[in-house]
Amino acid sequence: MAIDFSSLPAYLRKFTLSLWAGWKITSNWTEPLLFMVYLIVKPLSSVLILIVMFYVITGKFTGEQLLFIFIGNAFFSIIRSGISSVWVITEDREWFETIKPIFISPGSYLSHILGRTSAEFLFSTFSSFILLLAGFFILKLPLGINLHLLLSTIILTLIIASILALLFCSVALFVGRGGEFLVEGASGFLYLFSGIIFPPSTLPTFLRIIAEANPITHLTNLFRASLKVSAIPQVEFWKFYLLSLIILGVSYFIFNRALKLALKTGMLDQKMGH
Amino acid sequence: MLKKILRELRAIRGRAYVRMVSIRRDLLLLPFQVILPVLAVAAYIYLYRFIGAPPEYGTLVLIGGVMTTYWLNVLWSMASQLYWERMMGNLQIYFLVPSSRMSILLGMAIGGMYMTSIRALSTLIVGLVIFRLPIVLKNPMVAILLFFLSLSALYGMGMLLSSVFLVWGREAWHLSSLFQEPIYLLSGFYFPVKSLGAGLATIASLIPVTLALDGMRQILIPGGEKLGFLPVWISILILAVMALVFPYLAYYGLNYMERLAKKEGRITTRWQ
Numbered sequence: 001m002a003i004d005f006s007s008l009p010a011y012l013r014k015f016t017l018s019l020w021a022g023w024k025i026t027s028n029w030t031e032p033l034l035f036m037v038y039l040i041v042k043p044l045s046s047v048l049i050l051i052v053m054f055y056v057i058t059g060k061f062t063g064e065q066l067l068f069i070f071i072g073n074a075f076f077s078i079i080r081s082g083i084s085s086v087w088v089i090t091e092d093r094e095w096f097e098t099i100k101p102i103f104i105s106p107g108s109y110l111s112h113i114l115g116r117t118s119a120e121f122l123f124s125t126f127s128s129f130i131l132l133l134a135g136f137f138i139l140k141l142p143l144g145i146n147l148h149l150l151l152s153t154i155i156l157t158l159i160i161a162s163i164l165a166l167l168f169c170s171v172a173l174f175v176g177r178g179g180e181f182l183v184e185g186a187s188g189f190l191y192l193f194s195g196i197i198f199p200p201s202t203l204p205t206f207l208r209i210i211a212e213a214n215p216i217t218h219l220t221n222l223f224r225a226s227l228k229v230s231a232i233p234q235v236e237f238w239k240f241y242l243l244s245l246i247i248l249g250v251s252y253f254i255f256n257r258a259l260k261l262a263l264k265t266g267m268l269d270q271k272m273g274h
Numbered sequence: 275m276l277k278k279i280l281r282e283l284r285a286i287r288g289r290a291y292v293r294m295v296s297i298r299r300d301l302l303l304l305p306f307q308v309i310l311p312v313l314a315v316a317a318y319i320y321l322y323r324f325i326g327a328p329p330e331y332g333t334l335v336l337i338g339g340v341m342t343t344y345w346l347n348v349l350w351s352m353a354s355q356l357y358w359e360r361m362m363g364n365l366q367i368y369f370l371v372p373s374s375r376m377s378i379l380l381g382m383a384i385g386g387m388y389m390t391s392i393r394a395l396s397t398l399i400v401g402l403v404i405f406r407l408p409i410v411l412k413n414p415m416v417a418i419l420l421f422f423l424s425l426s427a428l429y430g431m432g433m434l435l436s437s438v439f440l441v442w443g444r445e446a447w448h449l450s451s452l453f454q455e456p457i458y459l460l461s462g463f464y465f466p467v468k469s470l471g472a473g474l475a476t477i478a479s480l481i482p483v484t485l486a487l488d489g490m491r492q493i494l495i496p497g498g499e500k501l502g503f504l505p506v507w508i509s510i511l512i513l514a515v516m517a518l519v520f521p522y523l524a525y526y527g528l529n530y531m532e533r534l535a536k537k538e539g540r541i542t543t544r545w546q
Contacts, residue, residue, distance in 0.1 A: 049458055
């Protein structure tokens with residue numbers, strides 16, 4: 001069934017087409033079923049590593065600690081989608097060399113970035129969903145759903161992922177070869193300081209402060225609570241939303257400034273090579 | 275004959291030089307290259323602490339983290355390098371150079387080993403200092419032998435894979451990516467491989483990094499023998515065979531794939 005994209009406003013058209021291109025690029029224009037295997041094998045392997053580590057020490061496949069680790073890890077792939085947006089700049093500029101035509105086409109470049117990031121977000125959410133299903137049916141993890149809390153958490157996660165996408169893309173405009181380190185570094189930092197696979201209390205005091213101040217730690221706890229594996233944390237939702245939206249606004253401002261600067265200095269289409 | 279040997283040696287030096295010099299050119303990135311693996315390693319060390327593991331499991335993770343840098347280098351800068359070169363339009367130049375493709379791959383491997391060793395050693399030292407992990411060097415000679423055989427087998431495997439990647443198209447990116455987490459799992463980067471059971475651990479031993487990790491942990495971790503899957507001398511023996519067989523297979527694989535790539539017109543194809 002063909003969709004008439006021409007009837008959509010330019011920014012929405014660009015967003016939708018970038019979302020579609022994101023799907024095509026990430027799935028390598030392959031069979032959707034084959035791609036689903038790719039989408040499942042990687043996250044499944046990463047969670048199996050954690051499960052085996054847990055088993056080696058405790059000798060069991062159950063327990064609150066495993067639940068904590070499993071859900072945190074499933075949630076992290078969604079957060080990571082925001083950071084992965086760095087690849088959008090790298091691919092457009094260095095790889096496919098399409099940044100100029102995309103930039104001058106109707107609709108803002110931001111619509112394109114958000115479209116591609118949304119594709120990543122959807123893939124990651126799908127992977128997490130599959131992991132949770134596997135945890136529920138295979139490992140018999142006692143998971144439930146607080147639908148209201150889950151929806152609120154997913155909307156907040158989408159906002160946080162957009163913030164990460166805007167901020168990291170702002171930096172990516174000015175780095176060439178460093179793009180991969182940016183993604184790896186940010187992922188490693190957030191994996192360590194967001195209470196993903198261990199609670200912040202495991203960290204030494206001076207590092208615990210960073211983890212406790214990190215909003216993603218609270219978001220991860222909200223996700224756990226929405227699956228009824230822990231008590232709902234004492235978070236005032238309206239404040240979390242308000243703060244996230246303010247930061248989103250600031251990130252939008254930063255991205256626009258970075259884009260203008262990249263244009264002015266000629267960095268936007270500067271090919272560094274790998 | 276001597277002229278030919280000198281030409282091949284120049285090709286090896288030329289290709290290795292690019293990688294060796296890149297360390298100096300990217301000094302700003304060097305701290306990141308050292309710190310980033312430590313971040314991932316730190317997360318797993320704290321995970322072990324969270325579940326009450328003995329301190330030697332921290333060392334086990336650190337060794338895994340160090341070997342990760344080599345595995346990633348083999349995967350992204352050896353196996354898929356010819357694919358990258360094709361994407362950048364350099365591959366045809368490689369085929370015009372009056373030297374063997376094996377010399378170029380060997381240079382790539384030597385440069386990669388040097389570049390990655392600086393990163394890996396720094397990660398090891400930073401990890402040991404920050405986390406104060408227990409480490410011993412029970413038999414330095416065996417440790418050195420195991421380390422060099424591991425690298426030879428690992429980079430030999432990278433050379434072999436590069437011939438396959440030569441004819442792969444866009445899927446090369448996805449396959450490299452697919453060789454990360456599943457291999458971390460199968461090779462026991464963050465846990466003793468014997469925990470997977472004898473059957474899976476034996477299959478995993480076809481990957482040199484599995485044997486390298488298993489052997490090094492037995493030599494470097496206090497009481498590491500009880501974590502081991504195979505006796506160290508068997509690992510050394512298998513790695514020595516791999517170090518010979520992989521480059522040999524790479525030579526024939528590369529010739530075959532080169533012919534295939536030329537026949538199908540893939541040497542100059544980009545983005546497909």
